[in-house]
Amino acid sequence: MDNALLNAVKNRRSFYTIGKEKVLSDEKIVELVHHAVQYAPSAFHSQSARVLVLLGKEHEKLWENTKDVLRELVPAKQFTSTEEKINSFKNGYGSILFFEDEETVKNLQQKFPLYQQNFPIWSLQSSGMLQYSIWMMLEDAGYGASLQHYNPLIDQKVKELWGIPETWMLHAEMPFGKPLAAPESKTFLPINERVKVFSQNV
Numbered sequence: 001m002d003n004a005l006l007n008a009v010k011n012r013r014s015f016y017t018i019g020k021e022k023v024l025s026d027e028k029i030v031e032l033v034h035h036a037v038q039y040a041p042s043a044f045h046s047q048s049a050r051v052l053v054l055l056g057k058e059h060e061k062l063w064e065n066t067k068d069v070l071r072e073l074v075p076a077k078q079f080t081s082t083e084e085k086i087n088s089f090k091n092g093y094g095s096i097l098f099f100e101d102e103e104t105v106k107n108l109q110q111k112f113p114l115y116q117q118n119f120p121i122w123s124l125q126s127s128g129m130l131q132y133s134i135w136m137m138l139e140d141a142g143y144g145a146s147l148q149h150y151n152p153l154i155d156q157k158v159k160e161l162w163g164i165p166e167t168w169m170l171h172a173e174m175p176f177g178k179p180l181a182a183p184e185s186k187t188f189l190p191i192n193e194r195v196k197v198f199s200q201n202v
Helices: 003-011 026-039 057-071 076-090 102-111 119-141 155-162
Strands: 049-055 094-101 168-179
Touching (some): 003 119, 026 049, 026 119, 049 119, 049 155, 057 076, 057 094, 057 155, 057 168, 094 102, 094 119, 102 119, 119 168, 155 168
Antiparallel strands (some): 049 094
């Protein structure tokens, strides 16, 4: 197995202290996202994933507007820590927003009624695989990223600011930038408690 792939899986972490230093050209970042979206698996090859790439000032606009939304919801005494957290994302180079097209999912439910309850679940699974793919590729390129979930609080604001179709449902936001600090170490449960193997070779 390719050691580079194994290392990419192992090294993927959540980086919260990130900066604006350019690691890849904007064109390369978009190319990376295009590649991941093109080849990420989806149920019935539905291709329900939708992505918004925000770089530079557009990235900063996302997090400034997120602060504005949260300022109306978070008590003033608690807002300082919220603002610091949002600013840590704003300090990065860009953000990738992950959506699923609800219209695509509904069309599949109508076309294949036997599986209608499963299509929303499969849609989320597909989105998760796309998020993980882009996360690994960004980190392999030298960026640090994390996955955030300010949806549905910011959904309408995002749609207004960037003309996002109403059928696109926001599922996650991924701020990324040059890592400025190593992530904290983490511990793991014994792998044999999490994986069971049964093999019968003839």
